[in-house]
Amino acid sequence: MQVVMSGRARREAVQAAARELLKFINRSPSPFHAVDECRKRLLQAGFCELKETESWDIRPESKYFLTRNSSTIIAFAVGGQYVPGNGFSLIGAHTDSPCLRVKRRSRRGQVGFFQVGVETYGGGIWNTWFDRDLTLAGRVIFKGTCGEPPPEEEGGKGSPGQKTTLCTTSGSLEQQLVHLDRPILRIPHLAIHLQRNINENFGPNTEMHLVPILATAVWEELEYGTPEPGPPEPGPPNAADDRHHSVLMSLLCDDLGLLPDDILEMELCLADTQPAVLGGAYEEFIFAPRLDNLHSCFCALQALIDSCAAPGSLAADPHVRMIALYDNEEVGSESAQGAQSLLTELVLRRISASPQKLTAFEEAIPKSFMISADMAHAVHPNYVDKHEENHRPLFHKGPVIKVNSNQRYASNAVSEALIRKLANSVGVPLQDFMVRNDSPCGSTIGPILASRLGLRVVDLGSPQLAMHSIRETACTSGVLQTLTLFKGFFELFPSLGRNLLVD
Numbered sequence: 001m002q003v004v005m006s007g008r009a010r011r012e013a014v015q016a017a018a019r020e021l022l023k024f025i026n027r028s029p030s031p032f033h034a035v036d037e038c039r040k041r042l043l044q045a046g047f048c049e050l051k052e053t054e055s056w057d058i059r060p061e062s063k064y065f066l067t068r069n070s071s072t073i074i075a076f077a078v079g080g081q082y083v084p085g086n087g088f089s090l091i092g093a094h095t096d097s098p099c100l101r102v103k104r105r106s107r108r109g110q111v112g113f114f115q116v117g118v119e120t121y122g123g124g125i126w127n128t129w130f131d132r133d134l135t136l137a138g139r140v141i142f143k144g145t146c147g148e149p150p151p152e153e154e155g156g157k158g159s160p161g162q163k164t165t166l167c168t169t170s171g172s173l174e175q176q177l178v179h180l181d182r183p184i185l186r187i188p189h190l191a192i193h194l195q196r197n198i199n200e201n202f203g204p205n206t207e208m209h210l211v212p213i214l215a216t217a218v219w220e221e222l223e224y225g226t227p228e229p230g231p232p233e234p235g236p237p238n239a240a241d242d243r244h245h246s247v248l249m250s251l252l253c254d255d256l257g258l259l260p261d262d263i264l265e266m267e268l269c270l271a272d273t274q275p276a277v278l279g280g281a282y283e284e285f286i287f288a289p290r291l292d293n294l295h296s297c298f299c300a301l302q303a304l305i306d307s308c309a310a311p312g313s314l315a316a317d318p319h320v321r322m323i324a325l326y327d328n329e330e331v332g333s334e335s336a337q338g339a340q341s342l343l344t345e346l347v348l349r350r351i352s353a354s355p356q357k358l359t360a361f362e363e364a365i366p367k368s369f370m371i372s373a374d375m376a377h378a379v380h381p382n383y384v385d386k387h388e389e390n391h392r393p394l395f396h397k398g399p400v401i402k403v404n405s406n407q408r409y410a411s412n413a414v415s416e417a418l419i420r421k422l423a424n425s426v427g428v429p430l431q432d433f434m435v436r437n438d439s440p441c442g443s444t445i446g447p448i449l450a451s452r453l454g455l456r457v458v459d460l461g462s463p464q465l466a467m468h469s470i471r472e473t474a475c476t477s478g479v480l481q482t483l484t485l486f487k488g489f490f491e492l493f494p495s496l497g498r499n500l501l502v503d
Contacts, residue, residue, distance in 0.1 A: 015278070017483055018286055018476035022276045024298040025288050029137035029179055029271040031071040031095040031327050034294060036177060038073050038301050038325065039065070045305045047075060058351055061314045066347070070139065070175065071095060071327035072337035074347055075301070077308040079317030079494075084354035087367030089493045090322045090455070091303070091486055092339065092445050093296035093374065094329030097289070098122030098468045100129060100210065102136065102268040105243040114215040114245050116185060118270060120206050122330030127202055128470040129270075133183035134212060138268035142258055144174035173264065176256055183273045184251060185212035212270065215247050272470050284396070284476050291464050291472040296373035297325050299462075299479065303486030313491075319368075320351060321490040329374075329445055339445035345453060366503070369418065369493055370457045371486070372410060372446030375474075376400035376433050378463035388436045393463040395475035398429030399482050402444075402459040410446035410457035414502050419458045419489075422496060426488035428481050431463070 028034035043049070047063040050056055058064070060082050065075035072095065079086075100118040108115040120126065187210060192198055204210055249260045276288030300323040307321060308314050314321075324347075328338040335341065352360040376399075379392035387393075393400045401416055402409045423430050435441040450457040462478035 014477050014480045015283070017480040018278060020302070021286065021295060021298050021479050022278070022288065025276040025290060025294050028095075028290070028294055029135075030139075030177075030269040032139045032177055032267075033137060033179060034095040034297060035067055035071055035073045035325070038075070038297070039067065041301060041305065042075055045309065047077075052346075056350055063308060068343055069327065069335075069337040072325065072343065074322065074324045074343070075304060076320050076322040076347075076351070077304065077314055078351075079319050079321070080315040081318040082320055083318075084352050084357050084360035085363040085367075086318045086320070087364050087369070087494070087497060088322050088348060088351075089319045089490050090324065090368060090370040091300040091489070092324045092326065092370055092372050092449060093300050094293045094326050094339075094445060095297055096122070096327050096330050097292060097294070098124030098330055100124075100212075100270040102138075102244075102266065102270070104265075106248070107243060107245050108211055109217075109245075112217045113213050114217065114220070114247060115211045116214050116245070116248065118210060118212065120210070121269075123468055125466075125469045126204055126206060126210060128466075129210065130187050130189045130204075132187070132470055133273045134185040134187070134270050135180045135183055135273050136185070136252075136268045137179040137271045138177070138266065140176050140178055140252065140256060140258075140263055141265040142174055142176065142256075142262045143264060144172045144262075176258075178252060178255055178268075179271075180251060180255055181273075185214055185270060187212045214245060220247065274471070278476065286474045286476060286479075287471060288474070289470055289472065291474050292375040292467050293329070293373070293461075295375060295462055295464070295474060295479070296482070299482040299486055300325065300373055303483055303490060306483070307487050307490040317491075317494060319494045326445060333445060333448055339448045340452070344449060348453075365454050366456075367497060368455055369415070369497060370446075370449060370455045371419070371489060372444050372449070372457050372459045373482075373486075374402075374444040374446075374459065374461045375464045375467060376402055376431075376461040377467060378465050378475075380465055386436075386439070388434060391432055391434045393431040393433050395463060396477045397463075398423075398431050399460050399462050399478070399485060400431045400433045402433050402461065404434065404441050406441070407447050408441040408443040409459035410444075410450040411459045414500070415456050415458035418456075418493075418496060418500065419460065419485075422489055422492055423485055425492055426484050428485045428488070 024037060027037045042065045047065045050064050050066040058078060060078050061080040063077045067073045099121050101121045103117040103119050106117040108117045253260055272289050279285045279287045304321055304323050324344055326339045328335040333339040349361045352364050354360045376393055378395055379387045401411055403411045444459050446457045446459040449455055462474060462482050464472055464474040466472045
């Protein structure tokens with residue numbers, strides 16, 4: 001499985017993989033866009049879309065995917081030797097990242113500024129959102145007409161992304177993705193002259209100080225002749241203009257080709273307009289938003305596609321190769337589309353279902369294995385003491401196995417041994433991470449799915465710096481290393497699992 005390359009060839013391969021990740025991140029400013037980008041790539045790779053509301057006819061050597069809430073996606077490829085009761089080779093990750101989200105009644109303003117009310121989502125480093133060129137991305141639910149949605153366009157204004165139509169007696173509800181492609185929002189810092197201790201301690205009040213500026217009443221009057229009226233009394237739930245500034249609604253409607261009265265609801269994330277790029281003297285770094293956890297999503301997706309791209313690549317596989325990319329991990333996963341929902345179990349049961357073997361699902365679980373893929377903390381050169389001295393992951397040294405005896409991570413000796421053997425087979429180095437005893441430990445979807453399904457799980461991720469900042473940092477070689485490991489996992493785990501003599 002190992003491929004020996006010259007130094008130059010390896011550098012080019014590393015850079016090519018990293019640049020593909022950049023494209024994925026730049027096209028994924030919200031979880032809805034991330035899933036839409038995954039969907040497009042899967043369709044191009046020959047995967048068939050399934051609907052939860054319909055019956056499935058799952059066949060060996062075939063490839064499928066489904067979405068829930070347009071923000072979670074599960075894709076799988078059925079091995080040619082698969083029979084109900086065989087195992088699943090599963091990689092899990094999450095599509096969401098800490099951000100600011102537009103409130104349902106966002107219309108705010110003071111001293112002549114039009115502002116947009118936002119809610120903090122997840123545990124972001126909120127002071128990094130100051131003085132950034134911000135925009136909006138997400139989905140809009142609007143009144144449409146019954147019938148088939150128009151064909152998708154490739155990019156451009158009004159590109160529908162995932163469009164959903166629900167016909168009722170009073171018309172239809174449709175969904176359209178939106179991403180405004182220019183800076184429209186800003187959260188300015190207060191000048192140092194007005195807060196002399198800012199460099200000693202800066203902790204913004206998330207309700208008062210994280211309110212972005214959209215426009216001014218002065219310019220509104222210059223544009224339209226009359227200023228927008230002051231804050232309205234609470235109106236009916238569908239009075240969009242009462243809930244949001246008219247200039248915001250105009251921006252969205254112009255982009256979507258809709259009228260303000262058509263829009264019923266919105267789920268919008270604030271996003272930095274600065275694109276993901278390669279950086280450093282040797283272009284060895286990735287400077288990007290949302291590396292946690294679009295890096296893992298991209299690697300899982302591409303590894304699945306690559307592992308079954310060649311003719312006959314699934315013919316001898318007795319397992320189902322699967323990725324599950326969930327929403328809402330950053331806020332606990334407790335949603336219909338989160339890892340704590342029944343979604344994973346329902347999908348696994350439907351694939352395993354067989355009238356000839358009623359216990360097929362129960363037999364499949366102990367034969368299965370999951371990589372919980374979420375980014376890891378690289379050691380910071382300015383804060384070396386924050387890492388335990390024997391567990392300091394470095395850039396370029398490989399993905400990181402994450403271990404916590406208190407079950408904040410799901411790795412154990414068996415799952416770690418399996419991934420080490422696999423990594424050795426494909427020539428990928430691995431590192432280890434455990435937190436200091438005097439430091440809190442984060443968590444992942446790993447313990448959730450391990451306890452909910454009884455799956456054997458290893459927690460693993462590529463090292464990065466500045467996790468949960470608006471701009472994070474990773475290394476280019478981590479992309480190719482993770483891709484190689486994940487592809488090897490899909491191809492080799494069934495044979496490794498057969499040699500496992502531990503229950």
